[in-house]
Amino acid sequence: MTITAPPDLSPGSDRPSDPFDPVPVAVHLRPPRRAGAEERFAATDPRKGWDLAAHPRVARVLRNRKLQFFLILPNQLVFWLVIMLGLLGTVVPGLNFGTAITWYIWFCLVFVMMVVVGRAWCAMCPFGGFAEWIQRRTFWQRTQKTLGLGRKFPEPLARYGLLLSVGSFLLLTWIEEFFNIAGPGNPMDTSFMVLGIVTSALIFFLAFERRSFCRYVCPLSALIGSVGAVGTAAGFRTRDRQVCLDCKTKDCMRGGEEGFGCPWYTWPGSADSNLTCGLCTECYKACPSDNIGFYLQPPMTSVVAPSRRRADVAWSVALLWGLVFFQQFNATNVYASLDGWLTKYTGIAYPNPVDYLGIIVAMAAVFAGIAWVASRALVRDDLPTPMAAAKRSFIDKTSRFRAFFVPVAYGVIPVVGADYFARQLPKFFKHAARIVPSVGAWFGLGSTHSSLYNTRILSNPSIVTVQVAVIALGTLAAAVATWRIASRDLVPVSDHPVATRVTSLAIVAAVGLTAGILYVLMHAAS
């Protein structure tokens, strides 16, 4: 005898035989469409053995409603400390714990997590976490009534998926560069920046339902989401898709007694990448059939395998590539003279918004332009248009250009991710040790003369070597990914398989080379 779910609560059974509940007699739901599910999800469904939740101890931790609270809590404490110290602590940036932890440690750590795990940061983020506590009126309980207006995020913006998030990342980066916050400059600026993010998160959480902020607005969402695709966390996925298709209640989406409905608008039954899984464990808790697992996947699965390639991800990658290019390019002499010239005419100091946005958009446009030319030359012009395509939104529309651009953009994710990662390395290698004197400064012990303050983990030339190595690794990974993407998505739409493979690999190589060379040039310029 085993403990079973009560028959009237198991999804799929509409209890027509239960004489005590006459409702099911009248219910005659249409059968869901199942055809094609096996093939569609074959490449992205994680392997059975990679389900961490299969271990009873892990399952128990995941089922605990306090799990996310305890993930958020330490970050929450650190961030309020950052705000307080930024406002009240020493003005020497390197000695202020607020700036030191934010820019020397945290930012690098987020990038490591993103590349290795995916949205791990989102599960512990103090910004969204704080706002969500207020929105749900609780630290961890499953509450029924939320605080705030609970509006739907406006569709005119939501239809562009991650692009708004890219926009807010560009804005935040510009502010950060303009005020030299991460320089790091005045510690107070760091406090204001963090406060600004917390406040805007709170406003969005109170105005809109669930984690609309995280999904559409958060400056880091697009970056973590797209670069996180190389990560090894597949997230929470269905264990048996047929059970999910049979389920008539979708507690994972609507919310059940034990868990909230997915705050990220993801259904474990159809997730084919880790893009929108915030690892918050709510679906796992809510599922009445214990049919959700917490899966790992081989690195880059979410880059190579998804059947649904989203245009917003592709454009995000292009723009994010533009941004990281700008951040490298701005260290060169060519940029200095361009920015100086613009500043003279507009009166706005570095970075001038015109060249800032201009360079980013130009790089994205170059990337897309090459893809466009390649698509004209390589993609067949007689691609069948699916019947439903007419009503598809921006994310899913089809065209000859998109048939080439979108998969190739996915392919360069590893090298763009490597580029962002490499850019954080100097701060870490040069200044990470300052965290010790900055803590000592609370007790009047740390000073700029402290040996740890001036300790460097690596010298400048070594840092460049590491950076170039990271880029090389990223390029290699991107090349492998692109090769596989080409086989899956590009060759089938082209009459020139060899040229298609060569062109897509050339694009990856161009991005990798540009990034690598720029690190050498940056070093030379400094």
Next chain:
Amino acid sequence: MSVIDLPIDRASDAPPEHPSIQVLGDRCAGCQECSIRCPTGALTLDPTTWTVVGDDAACVGCRQCERTCPFSAVVIEGPVLAGARVPVVHEHVGALAGSRVETRQGIASWADALAEAARCLDCPDPTCVRGCPAHNDIPGFVRAVAEGDLDTAHAVLRRTTFLPDVCARVCDQAVQCEGACTWSLAGSAPVAIGALERFVADNAPVPPLLPAGASAGAGDYAAEAHDAAGSNGADRGADDRLEVAVVGSGPAGIGAASALVAAGAKVTVFERDSEPGGLLRWGIPDFTLPDAVARRPWETLVEAGVDLRLAHEVSADDLDLLTFDFDAVVVAAGASVPLRLPVPGGDLEGVWDATRFLTGAHAALAQGTSLEVLSRPATTGRAARVLVLGAGNTAMDVARSARRLGAEAICVDWMDRAYAPVRPDELDEAADEGVDVRFATTVVRLEGEDGRVTAARMVPTRQRKAGTTPEVLDGPETVETVDLVVMAMGYRVPPELLELDGGTLVPRRVDGFPDRRWLGSGIFANPAPPFARHQPVGALARGREHARREAALPRRERTWVAGDALVGPATVVEAMAQGKRAAESILDHQPRRPGRARPVAGRVLVAVESRTGTTAARAEALSGALAGAGADVRVLPLASVSTTELAWADALVVATWVEGLVVAKVGPARATRAWLDRLPPLAGMPVALLCTYAVSPGRTLPLMRVSVERHGGRVVAAEALGRRSPSAAADGNATKAMAGALLEAVAGRAE
């Protein structure tokens, strides 16, 4: 198709001719909750993107998809193509004086019935069925009407209701089935379900309760009824037949008796009045429910062999005696105590309660006479004046009856019109008939001459919010000449009956997480549609369902309570549905009075709260011992044990792990404690308690015992088992002893 003239929020300046479906691509996860419920099949899954696509041409704008999408990823714009609702007359026709003619007319013709039936979308997940307190298969019977098959339609209705003719006339469909109709939830006019039900009930012959040849006529039912029924094992030889007493012959009693007798049980109904029907007979005037219709249920029941004992009062003390003579008792005695306004002059002659007036008026109108008290002023040349205290539905019935008896009628209620619990349609009908209804007014004094009431002094009141007590203002006092004052402020359950419920009524408003299937149906998504007078149809339906499920539980050993006696003054259909549910529970359990053997195995529900699996393993061992001894055992996680599961069980095992600081403050796990606190009445159910501990069980078992006994459970065994038990044999013995004690108690209960 024309669009119903109801406020539709989404209407833009120039609404498109046809609704359009927009699926939000970034949000749609392809879960198909919408497409499996779309009545017209306008939504399909695009397997390439694994999102849903809509076909505008097939969409009728019912917005079921919007209500059921978990991520609100579907947006429908444009009109609701609900079509025009067939008009039905709801107005008194002809002269009012002395009239017993029904005010509300039914559907006039087959053509109208077919047209109305054609409006039904036959939704795959029909919310109307959840909105109906009896859960009639509404799309099923409407489909049969559309096919012109009234007999099938009637049969479909009779599966869940014994009173389609009555309910069609007295139900407030706007806050039940019709309010929950897809068209209503979409903001438009629903299918006229009530009118169609009436069309079926009035035009199809009433099928007999028992198969042909089984009915035997009053008084001589037993042998034949017994021979004919029995498909469900209710009778196994004459001696073994289930014998049930039903106290009260109102809607709840009818619901219980009909279900029991149809299943072959021997049913005896005790009614204190000289006529059966309870509220149906004396409470609802002829202009709403004609005599012939009100009499019909009892004619059918008596024909089917129910032993009806009229003028037979059963007091609360007698109930215990009944359990010695019958296998089960259903208390369906209603809420019969009229509320009285404590006002100076309230004890004058000529101050009546509604029951007295309605009974008198009913008889007078039937005989074509009037009430003596109303004919007195005629000598002075003016019409008699009746002041009705209250403006609820009973007050409307009183006032409208008074109008038919030739009197003038004034209703006063201290609530604000906006918050008064009255059906607006009844209010309109009363106003049409010349009833003067005054809200925000209260009577401060009744004055009389020679001990007879002659005048009422009234002042204005103010009520600022729904559910608050209105304040009496100092404002101008008005005086009305009155010949009769009728207090119609409602009823309450007699206190001695309330004792059965543990002193409180079962609430019809519930909090907490709703049933998942109800949530999925979308009934809660548009909480207050205009057709339902902006009432929260989903929440109302959920509350009624809660009460119906509670009716399945006995309140005392072998004693069930249903209807107004269980929930307080409510509706005919709810009472009937609860009576039916109580009867189903009795048929399911097959209880037997002492000295009679129970024909079914004892059923044990094992509710387990386990954290690491230790408790679950011990509970399974106990379940094995129980099953080995012949019990029917069900093992469930504690969290999924609700009223429904408890209603199934004859005995209960609660197994839990313990929580605390190693040895201090050790008690049952928090989830177990919360669950025990929420337990419904256990009515003497035998309970075994089991806990597993690492170091010390602390006060776990005593705490659980107190909780269980507070809810009326009888703890027959309690055992604490150490996680690292000294010997498996000792554990096995303890388990076996527990199983034995529990089954002995179950058996003892049956004898």
